[in-house]
Amino acid sequence: MAAATWTTRWRWDTGLSADSAEWCPVPPHTDVLVCGTYQLNKGDEGKQSANQKRLGRIYVFRINDETTTLEPVHTVEISGILDQKWCYHTIDNHPVLAVVTSDGFVKLFKLITEEGECKLELWMEESIGESILALSVDWSTNKLRSAETRLVVSDSSGSVTVFAVQDKLNKLGTWNCHGFEAWIAAFNYWNPDVFYSGGDDCLFKSHDVRAGGAVCSRAHDAGVTSVRSSVDVEHQLLTGSYDESVRLWDARALKRPVTETNVNGGVWRLKYHPRRPASVLAACMYGGFRILNVEGDSITVVNEYMEHESIAYGADWKFSEDGNMVATCSFYDCKLHVGNIVFEA
Template sequence: MAWKSRTRSLQVVDTELSADSVEWCPVAQSHDVLVCGTYQLQKGEGDEDAPPNRTGRLYLFEFSGDGSIGPPLTELQRMDTAAILDLKWCHVPLSGRPVLGMAAATGQLQLYALWESAEGQRSLQTLSSTEVGAERLVLSLDWSTGRMDSSDVRVACSDSAGCVGVFSFAEGALTPLSQWKAHDFEAWITAFSYWDTQLLFSGGDDCKLKGWDLRAGPSTPAFTSKRHSMGVCSVHSSTHREHVVATGSYDEHVLLWDGRNMRQPISDTPTGGGVWRLKWHPTHQHLLLAACMHNDFHILHCKQAFEGSEGACPVVASYILHNSLAYGADWSRLSPEGPASCSPPSTAPEESPAEGGGHLRIQYESPTASFDTSLEDDAGRYIPEGIAAPSITPTASPALNTEDYAASVSCLLASCSFYDHMLHVWRWDWTPEESRQDPDPD
């Protein structure tokens, strides 16, 4: 079955400071909540020996998909903070509220609770703060609750000193359980195995991917893999398939692993850019979102790898409207409303046929209030101005089992890029060719 894949920008927001993390809230009744974290390095003026000042800002947004002409994303709150390296929501409510974890450049792990006033106004309020270590940056964090298990809530974090720490959560506060030296250089990432939360993964600038059995203690890793040739900076455990974990690296490869055999990955996909973040789709088990730094954002389809096929996972969609390092990316659990369209922030959608077979001219308002024009081909790929739109025959996406997907897939996503300090909200639609054909009039 042939499929048509299209991405559409819904809104662009200027975050003013360099943006590196976006996260949709996974807690029911709060799926329309989005946060974005920023990181700005400011060197001391006139004093080369002065330590750099790292500042940040935390944004809280609400998404409305009611189809109105206005922008779907509304800013609810902005909070000046230390520079933010990572943001992660706890997957389950804690004490009845969604809780957000923040990895800060001050060496602190900070928690915020999402409150809602009697008038329905939402805001983030400080819940607790724990120092991970002096003179270090907390680089990543993860919650043990990926499979919606709230029986033993813990948080793991990694830092610039190469250490990994684990904390328990109770009564609104974090309590340290253990901390150890895991990597020779920066420990860019740590993540729980959501199926066995006594197993923890970590990746570092020493090019090593390691596993840790918390029951045995951190003196010796359960495994060490040197399969990546550069620093390991992303790890995400699948919540749908036990033992499956995805890793990414500065070496520009996404590897899929079966946790029962960490000697050889089950799939190796080159992405053309360092893989800073990986996110499995919350409901579609075969879809993997990759933020690829110098090469934009891509959606991989991993079904063939799970079935034992060798080779790379096909890229079924790419979003390339960012103009800087692709860092933060996340799937929303909301379903986009209405037909696929590109909605500018303050005007009705405008689409007109472009020159050359079947391309669309998309207009959207840039943060500078000027209107930019871009071209997309039938696969949703960007074509710069001044370049003739070629006649392209879309390649067939991998055949899908109708038991896995309905007639079409529509997803809402958010992504952010660093030096141009941009947050994009966009949708992806994947439609079988048959469903787009006009019915036989007879």
């Protein structure tokens, strides 16, 4: 297990509340970072949830050896963003960003970098329903390329929808998974027919698009907010919860976790390091950010980052050769930080 030092390089005020930070994983565009924001229109604060308007922006940054200050190169005005994820490979010769919004849409943006430009261009979109929020999104092909690239989207009604990305977003099915909000949905990257969901009903479920029913775990003591499959270690799976624990699972046996570790904050996002399979970045809401070491049947906290002053929501590693740059963002203080991690032997 390696200790780590975390140093902040830049801070930037996002204007609206920041809740997602995602580095592009597709070479040669790994210097592109997007930050998503979500904020309730102040004039709608007394209205019913379904009638409230939520504002959002996507900020696009390019961060490389020539960067001296943090400034966006492109901004997209959009409804409130709950989650966004890059596809790990190009589609139609472009990196593609999937975004889910507060008005119930999943939108795909192509990254355009021609003639010195760097911008997002809306490619296709699909509604998942009226008066619901789309809460999370994931791609099926982070590990294995296949003839059919899929998206899984969870929503505030407790449902999860799977789409095939073709000439349009074709709905393959919708599963009514949870009694309350389905905070998270994610694929098993080693088997794209399998996806997972976690809800505010404290349930963690495994689903197979080829079969009915689901494997259900009741191991969490509060809502399940994060699920991440490892692309390096087959059958390794992590979950996070409002109960402030990160749980390690063997995907072949989901009745009970292999182990769990308290991280002193509700776990909103978990991201494996792109080059170090045992290193995991965790956004722990009111507990700040953590770097975890996941090896064998143990989870250990090796670093804490407490320089944000509000809810820690967005976190990601840069997909560079060493992968030791990170982006983090926090909600009410509207802050994006970019820093460096140095792992010590």
